[in-house]
Amino acid sequence: MQTFKLTVNGQQKEVTADPGTPLLWILREDLKMTGTKYGCGIAACGACTVHLGGVPTRSCVVPISLVGNRPAVTIEAMADDPAGRAVQDAWVAEDVVQCGYCQSGQIMAAVALLKSVRKPTDKDIEESMGGNLCRCGTYVRIRQAIKTAAKQLA
């Protein structure tokens, strides 16, 4: 067990954990931030996507010991982020969600996309969102909502 200092949503946190513990479980169980979801544990579904040092990252495969000084940003901070808020509003306006379990990860991926590409094409969307699985199949509405959010942010 080791003690780690990390920055989550702008706040300093300290946790004592096995160095191999994935960031996902630190967030969910140590910091009680359950908005980030466990889906597969092998970076194959994207439900656990957070921004680490500004980069969309699968938190289920990043051990706490490798987070270093990169700040982590999670779904819980999106309402206070202009792009995050625009994406959430677009998700509500387009009635994207069904079961909702993958949507934290979808939204984190979409926000990262819109922060790097102001007006994403369908191809951009397929590439950036291509690893985020949704078993309810909300993809058509995700595409539309990303375009709606892009207009909002323009």
Added chain:
Amino acid sequence: MATVTTNKTQLTRRSFLMASATAAGGLLVSLYLDLPLLAQESGPPKLKVYPPDAFIEIKPDGKIVIQVNRLEFGQGVQTSLPMVLADEMDADWTHVVAELAPAADIYRDPVRGIQMVGGSGSIATSFTQYRELGARTRAMLVAAAAQRWNVSPDQCSTAVSVVHGPAGQSATYAELAADAARQPVPTSVELKQPVQFKLIGKHTRRLDTRAKCDGSLKFGLDLDLPGMKTALVARAPVFGGRVRSIDDSAARSVRGVSDVFVIPTISGGTAVAVVADKFWTAKQARDRLKIEWDLSAAERADSSQLLAKYRELARTPGLVAANVGDIKKMDGLKDRIVAEYDFPYLAHSPMEPLNTTVRFEGDRAEVWAGSQFQTIDHAAIAEVLGLKPEQVTFHTEMAGGGFGRRAVADSHVQREAAEIAKRVRGTPVKLIWTREDDVRGGYYRPLHVHRAEIGIGPDGFPIAWQHVVVGQSLLAGTPFAVMMKGGVDPTVAEGVNDTHYAIPNFYVTVHHPKVNVPVLWWRSVGHTHSAFVMETLVDELATRAKMDAMAYRRKFLKPDAKKLRAALDLVDAKSAPWRARLPKGHAVGFACHESFKTGVACAAEVSHENGRPRIHRVTMAVDAGMVVNPLSVESQFQGGIVFGLTQLLGAITLRDGIVEQRNFDGYALPYIGDAPPLVDVHIVPSTEAPTGCGEPPVPVIAPAVANAMFWLTGKRIRSLPLRKS
């Protein structure tokens, strides 16, 4: 207005309503089951505990809390059933709060008799129930207002949670709630005519979206209780295996592990449970278990051997599922299609891994589960714990998908959770199935082989059709086995033996091999494979007859297939503009199929890229009777076809008893790049009773894509998943 009298309605068949005041001066409308009428007449009810016996609570601040007697797991029922109730109640929709009801007798499906979600029946079976609840509550509020103003209830009207009187009086529902609680529950109510609906039939956004977009909504897996432990289970590599010996010293040395013990499994084997403070601790410990398994009694299923055996079986007639006309008319017909199809096992893979939390206190217990079968899971947990169901409080947790995987007759997840909780009495313990546990854990859509022999007449239409379906029974050995007739499991034959095509001489039989692989209904059940077979064969028949695929279907459908005809006509009209401008290298494929009393038709625009179909757009039409929330139906259809695409991509295979896939890296599922970017959904206007919308979109997409692929490759697809070609 239609007057509904109590002795004809769902609510009073074995139940009655009761109104009562809340401590805070609100109104509760409760439903009681199987109580003697005397109880109803024995004076005002005492203050009720809320819930589990209420459906509606009007709070002093105007909030209207509606209990939803279903699991919400994406299908939208948590929004649409409250819409139904709020419409009849003339409630202010912006003040409606929906809650998932716990397991309790009053929340059982009024038609099926258990609390459940399945068979696309939530709206179909609770539509009238929720309308009546709303109408009766409205009547009591009106009666309270009329008494206050000394006018007749007929002189009052309601809108947006306000009662209006003849002289311009008005009072809000919240203001009237305490008085309404003292009104008798009306024995008859008038339900609205469709033209009077304010919410039913209107595009209405989901109530739960915001909480699902900001991380605040708690699913079952997100539950956190003081002192809670996490449990993982190490299961045998072959279904039904037993622990022979175990070395848990390394596992126990992981810091945070509190216990390791053997538990029985529902399949007659045993498994090893690890209880720890956190998930990662439990996983580290489970990975360090050294278990020697006794697999001697476990049959080792093998997909390729099963396929060979099923193909053999398909050449022999089985138990009769349909026998129309005289199949001997096949003799002498020279123009024939003989087709054999195979379909693999498929996992449901809902995004939220399976989980259940149980706290056992000796003489009582509390459970948190995202369950499609509350009544059954509730009883199973009580049984394992040696309690009566009334000693077990069962909370319905919001679930991250399910598609049938949370509707398991043997309650194996809940039984495991209860077995573990029994050993750690007083401590809440959350059992989690990792994704690997889920992919490898069975309860799959069964492997199937179909064999069809079709004798075709000179007009290009079948004269005789002989069909054999081979697949494990879903119902045998479960409480639902009563639905089987003559040994035939209707969930295996459905979509074939009840086809809406007019086949004059039709003979359908089934074989149900017993295989050591647990199987389960997978969103749209038998229609997943049967629609693929029927709709690709009908397309092949149309091609042979040199007829337009749509025209052929219209001519082939029985005259009474009204919903399919309506859906076909609508898809034809709505897809005509883009079909007329099909780019080079693109083809269109059609399919139509009726399931759960809902007619669906679909046109898909497809090209062939890198050996795979690429789907550019899909137009769908649905006749589901009266639609409560068109926005929700649109979502179910857009999403349902993506679920249906799983069939083209994914397969679970077994080799020597062991599942070969472990996670989403080996079990291929549709991502955004596999899904069509455009899906337009069109609803056939109807005032008929509402029918299901969760499952009916699933069956049509795979055959529509396969039919388009024929025009691109010249090959008929008879085996799924698709291989690169």
